[in-house]
Each structure stands twice: as structure tokens, then as C-alpha cells.
Amino acid sequence: MSNIARTFRAGVAAAAILSQLAAGPASAFCGFYVAQADTKLFNKSSKVVLARDGDETSITMASDYEGDVKQFAVVIPVPTFIERKQIGVVDPKTIDHIDRFTAPRLVEYDDEDPCHPAVATLSMMPAPPTMSLSRSERARSYGVTIEASYDVAEYDVLILSAKQSDGLVAWLTDNHYRIPPGAEQVLGSYIKQSMRFFVAKVNVDRMKAIGANYLRPLQVRYHSPKFMVPLRLGTVNAKGPQDLVVFALSKQGRIESSNYRTVMIPSGFDVPLYVKDEFGPFYKALFERSAARENIGAVFVEYAWDLGWCDPCAANPLSNKEVAELGARWIGVNDDAPYSLSRLSGGDGVFVTRLHVRYDAASFPEDVALLETKDRETYQGRYVLRHPWRGEASCKAADDYRKELPGSFATLARNLETMTGWAHSDIAARMEASGQPLPAK
């Protein structure tokens, strides 16, 4: 029973959208590769890719499910009936790719010889995904209609509609989904809003036949003016806040929430050199502090940029094929060439917004509604390492530079303390050990 319970929670959370951020190394596309957070930064997290074109929405859900695939299941509310051709699976590597490409990054510079001049750059970052859910026949007696049943790669998918939440809960329960208390109310609300339920579970035989040894993210496309991320189911019975990272692809500009504050993550300041080895924990602390400052009631923008270029790039550009696979089919090409701005002549481009939501039931009582803005201004979570110049040269500028160095170290320490809440004494000790001693008081 505990297995089943665990499964359902995992499934429902994915519906709600789960996530976790693991950091992966970035390749040095236009600079040196500097840092990486090599563990899961955020527990209980999920990733969702949304592509929005008019009233067409494509939603791809990745969870970090690690249990027995037989136990895996998801229930996702969808606004319309879904046909077979509107469902697909996506290579998890593609989601990892856009995750790395848009991740907050650490950039590295060398201070130049003050007597002469120079530069260098770099990037990197974190994140991860997966998904989930189920089916039956005696459904009608529950007031549940199985509107369609599809085989989709390694998944068995059902599209359900229901008249009453208790019938749906009974059906799900009798089909071995342990429903957490409280889910019924949320399901009832979705039913009254005429939403259907996309239910999927793993077909182990087919999975073997395909030769897949991991679960691929499911993608659903539909036509509806509704533009939102359903996360209420995921808050039911959740222990503590969860993280969701949304990669939103749009034609016109940045995506923001229309019912929660959308806040730019603090960015663009210098940090001590030792953060290079602590980038994961640094970013996690920064995010958590920012979220706390907003009483967890905000959606954070970690990246907003035309997908056709980047500066500095945290990963190689996505290929046209990957961009289309993630739902932005409007680009009209599907080859392996890198997606880039210059390739588009007059056509619609792709703007990507990376939104990071930390949510719980109290702070996020309703689903996150989204809207597309016309804002194409670029923004990224970017933190700077500056290697002090250690040359021997002597000139007035060099003397001034050396004189100001301790003061600049103090600024770095202050930045770090303010942004992460880390203890000053720890910061001072780590900085000293990495050659950036703070001035004596």
C-alpha cells in the first residue's frame, strides 16, 4: 500500500508538475566552462515545457520519478478532449538540454593588467525531469467516461471525463490509485470546469519491446484559450514546498504569470572566487532566500531570451529538431542544424522564458495562470567571478588597483551574505583560503 501511495503522489505531483533541479555541466560553447552544481539542487521538483502559439498549447512534463516503473502513474487535468495524434513522448535529453541552456550561470573573468588590458568568459548550470498515470472498463458505473484509450510509446493513456469527483475518486481507487485526502475537492473543481483527465501509466511489456530503460516525458498538445500550469493536485498532501521549473516557448515575448507576482531573480553581481566550487549550493541558497522574501508567493524569471542566441551561452544551442520537439513547431524546420536567429527570415521566432516556482498549498491556492507579453528584453541569472590581477607590473594604475583590492573583496562578501544568508564568518574564512582575504577591521 505504501508503494501505491507513493506512486500516486508521484503521479499527481507530476500532474501538478514536479521537479527538481540537478545541475549538469555545460559545454564551453563560447567561453570556458566554469562551474557546475553536480547534485540535485532542489528536491521534489519537476520540469514542464510549455509552447504557446495563439490558442495552441503544448505541455511536456518531466518528473524525477525514480521508483519501479510499474508503479508509475500520472493524472493531468486537460481543458479539452485529446486525440491520439496530440500525444507524444519527448527525449528526456532534449529537456535536459533546454534546462542547461537556460540555467542560471556563473561567468568568469580575469581582471586585466591595470597597466595594460584583457578578458575571458564562461558559463554553466543546473536542473532535471520525468512524469506519470492509469485506466478501466466498469467506469460508467462510477460516472466516469473513458473517452479514449491510447497506446503511446511506453505508456497506456486514457482520457477520462467524469460527472462527480466521488465517482472519479472511487474509480481511481478501485484501479489501484491511492488518492490522498483532499484530492477529491480539487478533482471536483476541475470536473465542474469541464476539464478532462489525462491518465497514463507504464506498459512494461511495450517498454521492453521498445528497449527503453527510462521513462520519457509525455507531451500533450491541445487547442484552448486556457493557458495555465495545473499544480493544485500536486499540493494536496504534499510535505513542504515543491519546485517547478517551466520552460515557456512563445512567439512574441516573455511569459509571465497573470495571477501571481512575477519577479526577476537577483542577477548580475560579483561573487567570491570560492563560489566556483559551490555554485549549486550558492544558487540554491539565493533562490530560497529570494522565495522567502516574497513569502513564497511569487514566480521567478531565471532566463528570458530569444532562443536564437545567447551570451554567454551555458550550453550549445538547441537544434531545430529539438525546438520543434519541445512544441515550437511553428519554426517550420525540423533538422539537426542549430536553431538560430539568423536562419529565420521574417518568420516567427522563439522566445524562451524560464520560470521557477516554489509552491505550497498555502501560497499557491490556485493554478498558475500565464500570459504572453510583448517584452523581448533579455534577462538571465548570471553571477560573476573575477580573478584578481596578480602581476608585478608597477604603474600608478596598478598601485591604485592593489590598494582597492581588499575593499572589493569586502563588497563580494557583502553580496554573498545578502543574497544567500550565509554566515559572514564562514564567507570570510572561505575567501581567505581562496586568496581573497577581507581587510582587517
Added chain:
Amino acid sequence: MTDPGLVERLRQRLPDARYFQIAALSSLLAVNCLRIDFGARPLGSAMAIGAALLTQWVCARMTGATVDLKSPLITGLSLSLLLRADAPWLYAVAAVVAIGSKFALRVDGKHIFNPAGFAIVVLLLTSNGVWISPGQWGADVWFAALLAFMAILVLSAARRADIAMFFLLSHAALLAARALWLGDPLAIPLHQLQSGSLLIFAFFMISDPRTAPDSAAGRFLFAFAVALSAHYMAFFMQMRPALYVALILLSPLTLLLDRLIPADRFIWTGAVQPGVSK
């Protein structure tokens, strides 16, 4: 709890309500720029305010009206807080459309549309570069603004400011009814009410005494009709600018209401008493 005579005496000693409104909106803009960014930009705001003042001045000169810059300043501030554009000049266009509509679209000597609301709808329909801010100010700023706006309403505003309360109550009742129907927790309608643009809409647009119906009954009917239409557009049509669209679509209704339920026309006047310095 309050002595009505006291409130009345206080009102008479206070200057024109618009001074307080300007102070409240300016404070919000300052909070936006200095502390909690909710999207207004200094250049765009300057464009909106400057163009609104200039248009008012030019139009007043052309029509021989007295130049009064308080109303256009409120319009410019409202546009700064509500409208978002990818180019600053669009704010100037919005302000010109807003103020221009006051002079161009009049029936019986009364303008039909709230200027800022009209400009927002026109620009959303015709320009590719604008969108609206949902006005998520955070709970603290929202409550502070609510209290300030209510205080202005009670203390100094005209009798017809009741439309703001009619509207807010209708809107809240519809949200609560929806939650009840869906079986949603009360936290959801409460969260939905915490929108800054809702406050600006209620206290500065629909309650604009120059465009609101003259009679109390007319104002109540109008406020409810706008709330109901906006609710339908927002939840059944998923329209984000539902409030503004509902207001502008229904504004011609005020002409009918004024004819069916006649009452005195509103005129802005400072309640400054002789002997009280400005």
C-alpha cells in the same frame, strides 16, 4: 461608529479628492520604482504622464475649456501602473488616445468612456506592442493601497464614489459564488481579489464620476453589469483584460441609464471653503 456630521464637516474642509488620488497613485509608482518592482518603467511613465498633460492642455485650448491638469495626471499615472509596452512611445500614444477620447467622444456634454480604460482597450486591439499588467503588488502593498483608496473615497470623494464599492462587492460576490460552486477553498477567491489592477480599476476607472451613471440606482446596475460581464469574459472566455473590455463595451449603457433614471450631473469642484488656504 462614525458621526456622519463629522465626516461631512471633514469633507468640506478637504481639497478636491483628486489631489489625494494623485498622491496615492504617485506613491504607488514610487514604490514600484524604489522598492517592489511591478513593472512600471520611469521612461514609459514619464511619456504617459507628459503626453496626457500636454494633450489635455492642447485640447482645452482648442475647445476653450479651462485647463485643469489634475484629471489627465490621474489618467497618466493609471496608464503607467496598468499598461505595459515594448516601446516607451506607445505610452504617449495611449495617453493621447485617452485624453483625446474625452474631448472627441461626448454625448450631451459628458464623455462616454473612462479615458485610461478606453486607451488600454484601443491599444490592446490595435497595437502589437502592448499588454497589461495584472498588478501583482504583493499583499502588503495591496492592503496599503486598498486602505488608502478607501480612505480617500470615504473622506473626500463625491457621493457617487459608491460605484467603486458596488463594483468590488459584485466582483467579490461572483468570485465567492464561483468558488462555492466549484467546491474551491475560500483562499482562491481571496487570492483572486489581491490584484492591484483590480483596485485601480475599481477606484479610478469605473468610479470615474464623469463617466459613471448619475443616479445611485444606475450606478449599482452598471457596476453589477460590468462585474458580471467581466467575470464571464475572464472565466469562460479566458480573457485577461476582461475588466477593461467589459467597462468599455458597457459604457454606452450609462447614457441609457441616465435617461431612464435621471439625476444631477457631476462636476468636479474643490470643496475648499473660504478662509481655508490651499
